[in-house]
Amino acid sequence: MVAGRPTWAEIDLDRIAHNLDVIRDRCGGHVQVLGVVKADAYGHGAVSIAHALARAGVERLGVASIAEAMELRQAGVTLPIVVLAGNYHQAEQLLQQNHLEPVIFRHEVLDALEASMDRNGDPLAVHVKVDTGMGRLGCALSEVESLVDRVQRSPLFSLAGVMSHFARASEVGPQTAQQFSEFTKCLEKSRWQGSLRHCANSAAIFADADYHLDMIRPGLCLYGVDPFESASDGRLLPVLSWWTRINTIRELPAGAAVGYGGRWVSRRPTRMGILPVGYADGYPWASEGRAEVVVRGQRVPVIGAISMDMTAVDLTDLVEVSELDPVALLGGDSGKAIGAKELSRWSGRLVYELLCGIGPRVTRVYRAGGLRQTGVLDLRVIQS
Ligand SMILES: Cc1ncc(COP(=O)(O)O)c(C=O)c1O
Secondary structure, three states: OOOOOOEEEEEEHHHHHHHHHHHHHHHOOOOEEEEEOHHHHHOOOHHHHHHHHHHHOOOEEEEOOHHHHHHHHHOOOOOOEEEOOOOOOOOHHHHHHOOEEEEEOOHHHHHHHHHHOOOOOOOEEEEEEEOOOOOOOOEOHHHHHHHHHHHHHOOOEEEEEEEOOOOOOOOOOOHHHHHHHHHHHHHHHOOOOOOEEEEEOHHHHHHOHHHHOOEEOOOHHHHOOOOOOOOOOOOOOOOEEEEEEOOEEEEEOOOOEEOHHHOEEOOOOEEEEEEOOOHHHOOOHHHOOOOEEEEOOEEEEEEOOOOOOOEEEEOOOOOOOOOOOEEEEEEOOHHHOEOHHHHHHHHOOOHHHHHHOOOOOOEEEEEEOOEEEEOOOOHHHOOO
8 A cells, every 4th residue: 555645656576587587488588678768657656667677687778878777777777778758968977987888870979979978988889870760869871881980990989789679560561671681781891790680669579580680679578568569479468557546436426527628427326436646647548438447357448538647547447446445447357457558458558658648646566576655665685
């Protein structure tokens, strides 16, 4: 029970290790794993997830920014960390000082790094990124060779990897294979040997084993969301479940309007429950009229507009229910569990967006090896 406002996300770190096993089974032992923990590990809590991944044996972590990497370093995470999103402006020194690995796609970025580096320090390990069709970051195919050469020749840098990123890996169609073919062509032209070639996110990992190369970069599938309908035959298990407790139960007569806009009106005498969760916590406003939650092992509908801090549900069909009963917004009793993809369909929001959007008011509670802890669970303290 979380005191005060009982709305919490339960994060099962044993499932992180399990999902990693499923992913490794798909790839074979020779493929390294970079666990993507940006955006607070997709809302799961970057520090606890990073410790869990380190314990489970991933080779690297990936974050979006230096600030995200620093949070991990300050929490004692020692794994190599790749800073994926390419923004190092005025923070270049932190990369070398903290052994963070930047993604490079322009000579100007190397210029800026060189200008700030301690020439007596360790060489900075970098990943050269090529744009094979994503159309975002990445150098042109024609520039890979010169960037790789410069990194290889400089005593200040070492080439940790050459990478690309797919734009449409979760879609059926020729685009991903075309991007991959561009990537392999430019690898043929550059002296990448001795570094890691990597391009596969979750969907690409399950789409085609060719894409695994030397290292994969799973995010979504580590958290137990299948990138396709059933690429893992149900073996990936959701890591996060989202809970609250019924705050107030009220009996309404037929004809009573509920919530902003009065869009839901009871057609029968109704037992309504108010839940202390709303769109400010990341529960999607746009799921009005479709969303369901699980109470006492049964699905019940959300009714009326989802407010900033409150959501109403119809409890009339439950035989028994009381205030403070736990309610699953995501996950819940296995037969009736609500999946992230279901909430995504109800709301029209991406699964990624939903997970990353579970707000800071939702207390994170961690489970691992029989332990349950609020805040951060550092698995290094548990004996293997
Ligand atoms: C460069 C890069 N690699 C890998 C990932 C992980 O993607 P996914 O969560 O689809 O596995 C991301 C996430 O956006 C990314 O930006």
